[in-house]
Amino acid sequence: MENTPDNPFQLFKEWFNDVDLCFPDHETNAMTLSTIGVDGYPKNRIVLLKKFTVDGFVFYTNYESTKGKAIAKNPKVSVSFFWEGAERQVIIRGIAEKVSDAESDAYFNTRPRGSQLGAMASNQSQVIASRESLKSKVDALEKQYEGKTLTRPVYWGGYIIKPNVIEFWQGRPNRLHDRVDYVLGENYEWNKSQLAP
Ligand SMILES: Cc1cc2nc3c(=O)[nH]c(=O)nc-3n(C[C@H](O)[C@H](O)[C@H](O)COP(=O)(O)O)c2cc1C
Numbered sequence: 022m023e024n025t026p027d028n029p030f031q032l033f034k035e036w037f038n039d040v041d042l043c044f045p046d047h048e049t050n051a052m053t054l055s056t057i058g059v060d061g062y063p064k065n066r067i068v069l070l071k072k073f074t075v076d077g078f079v080f081y082t083n084y085e086s087t088k089g090k091a092i093a094k095n096p097k098v099s100v101s102f103f104w105e106g107a108e109r110q111v112i113i114r115g116i117a118e119k120v121s122d123a124e125s126d127a128y129f130n131t132r133p134r135g136s137q138l139g140a141m142a143s144n145q146s147q148v149i150a151s152r153e154s155l156k157s158k159v160d161a162l163e164k165q166y167e168g169k170t171l172t173r174p175v176y177w178g179g180y181i182i183k184p185n186v187i188e189f190w191q192g193r194p195n196r197l198h199d200r201v202d203y204v205l206g207e208n209y210e211w212n213k214s215q216l217a218p
Pocket residue numbers: 048051064066067068069070080081082083086087088089145146
């Protein structure tokens with residue numbers, strides 16, 4: 022861990038690419054997203070990481086879902102990855118912001134038509150009468166838009182998580198794991214420390 026890079030994005034990229042290469046059956050990009058709900062309780066759920074750059078970590082969802090409402094009230098979030106095969110965990114904490122409409126449009130346009138229809142039909146996190154009612158909504162949309170290009174619903178899009186802390190955990194024998202913590206400083210520099218396991 023002494024020879025870890027000074028920039029956590031560099032280390033994240035190395036770990037992500039290693040795991041993706043060595044464990045092709047694992048959904049490397051599945052991450053647990055925690056938000057503080059409007060009721061004050063934390064809630065976790067899995068979402069898929071679709072992009073990461075030095076600006077942050079991007080996932081897509083319904084802005085009116087339970088998580089969307091939580092983020093609107095409190096944009097402080099945490100995501101974590103557990104890469105079991107590699108005995109690695111990464112925990113990111115930061116602020117979630119909506120990505121631009123243009124970026125969400127561009128991603129929506131790359132999705133399979135079935136997933137686009139799914140996003141249009143699903144009022145994510147709302148109570149529904151039955152699976153059948155959802156299915157008939159999809160069928161109706163399919164008919165309505167037959168032969169036409171689908172456009173992104175305004176309530177669906179991306180969030181970018183801009184991190185202020187990123188913690189890396191590497192499993193080691195005798196529970197003497199390696200932990201490295203990167204904390205963003207006042208001048209946007211990353212301060213690296215090693216933590217006891
Ligand atoms: C492997 C996996 C990947 C998922 N990816 C996403 C995703 O990228 N976006 C999303 O909105 N929901 C995704 N889900 C569904 C969420 O876990 C969750 O059920 C949904 O977003 C509603 O959450 P909420 O009611 O807390 O807002 C995924 C679920 C699993 C198991």
